[in-house]
Amino acid sequence: MFRIARHSSPTFRRTPPRRLLAATAALLLLSVTGAALPHSVAAATEPSDGGSTAVAPASPQVPAGVTAGVAVFDRQTGTFTEQLAPAATFRSASVVKLLIALDFLWNRSPDTLPAADRTRLDAMLRSSQDAAASHYWSAYGGSAIVGRMVTRLGLTDTAPPPAGYEGYWGYTAMSARDTVKTYRYILESAPAPVRSFVMDRLRQSTRCASDSFDQHFGIAGAFDRPWAVKQGWSGRYAQGNCGPAGAAAARGTDVPGPASPATGGASVDLSRPALHTTGTVGAGDRSIVAVLTLHPDGTSYGKAYTDLGRLTRSLNVPGGTAPKGKWYGTWGQDVAVRAAPVVGDNLLTRLPAGVEVLVGCQKKGQQVSVPPYTNDWWAYLPQYGGYVTNIYLSHPDNQLPDVPLCTNPK
Template identity: 35%
Template sequence: MRKLSGIFLVGLCVGAIGAVAVTIGHGVAEAPREIAVTEAVTTMSESPDTPSLSSTPTPSPSSKPSAKPESQGEVKADAAELDRLVAGGDVSVVVFDRQAGKTTVSVHADRAYTSASLVKLLIALAVLERGGPTQQVQKMLSRSDDDLASQFWSTYGGPAIVTGWAKKIGLTGTRPPADPGRWGDTRITAKDVVRIYQYVVAHAPGAILAALRAATERGSDGFRQYFGIPDAAGDRPWAVKQGWSCCRPTRMLHTSGLVGEDGRYVVAVLSEHPASVDYATASKRVTAVVAALLG
């Protein structure tokens, strides 16, 4: 297995975390050169001081027996180099090391983006907290099912889902959509996405992580959602929630999730592209950012 370089710790071995061992072909975009970090790093607590959604212990993400031990140490990332990989657009990256209990990469962490399907993480929390249908929630997450998200949105509170969970988890840059019916227009930041994952790992039912490990290659709308983390991770474990939307007026493409043995790293890469950049090109650019992180 290759050794990590770039933003993650040297020696990090990370591979596909699929619930029920999801197996994929990992076509990584053209490998960018390694990057050296210059932007200052911020620190988050691993477990926000928030009430537990469930008293049942949450299982850690599955891992492959072939993975090698991870090393200690920290590397940073160059914001200008990451920006270059998303030419003409914007990109934000936050990486949180759960083992070390600190943020190791923070690039444009507080820049706001349209959430697209990443808000489904908050919708899932809201539904499960109130005893909603677990299997349907898992389908909404693993297949990024918009119809189910719309049903849950209208049934479980709409914009109040965002405001309520933002307050509970401590999200500082997350806002409900201006149009109450358009859940995908929720505003969110990379820093907040990482905090959501921290909460999910510490407090949420294991059903959420199981669905993220079982993310399908194609979403319910047919879109290929293995860009970013899945395509760049090789044989490293992962559990992901992806997001994509267009064009109001730009194109959003986000990759987020847990990477590494026992879901050690929480990774959020949010990106915005001109509408003239098609999904195929934007997907390759987001994958290139993650490939740069993994080396």
């Protein structure tokens, strides 16, 4: 979490007390987000450089408190460039939807599917729709789906949900190396129509998932396209607020967890918040990336999103290119991203609370007041295609010192 000082005069060059931020943020309800907003946040992050080919440290940089399983496979050389606890098992959350889709398509051609199945699979793979996964789980054998795919793909760490949780497909155990093996099957062994059907939908991943969570974290934030992703999240996060409506949606069936960890055929933590990013990066799907993570109890979605992003950006991913810009922390809840640097009927989406964002450029726009702060500078977020007022970026000056001016007329 981050704390921020925003000022229009020298009087407020230091961050005010947290109580003052909470008490004065009510103006944001009307002028910036249209939703109940901010709680203040802790110390600001330092921006990091972007815009170069992704070259990483010698080992993955795992944020404090995070448990991670990592595997990065370079298909061009046939070698792993990163492995960190690659056999460790995690509850898969929505990553298991890859296995559910492959099982359904095993003896079927995507070209001959009924329209209803094409619609379900499209929503399940692009927008991580839970209802679609639950349909196939119920109709085609539940845990037997996992058993079939373990045999077919030669998976070594994957196991069905533990006893007592057979209906929770998201509690399927998976490892980073089995996730890589699953993608290798899709890319190298699956029938061409199946490969195209699945990968095309992962390349078209929607920013807002069906349950209104912003799912363009990890791979989708760390690298420029081309990439394809299947993400996963599970835990007691606040409900999603992604999209123009900014409305919270019902939790998916893989999200609720028991009060304490449970174990089944594989020892899998079902309690701590999970956030996973998996997919391919680079031309020709050069690298397969699997980053599975667990976070401390009580971790916010924005904090987990940020920590997973930092871990993913630290990886050696051949073919991956880091996006241009500077990374900044944010504060506040439901902060609006707008199509132009003005307040009005132009809402694109809302940021997860406290998330780190990539700033591409900045420009002056409508003056926004959140007492004691007043600011007319806005930051352009290229990965969202819109602007946020600089008030909510973790830097003590109105204008960011290391971010260029926007040259586009928008």
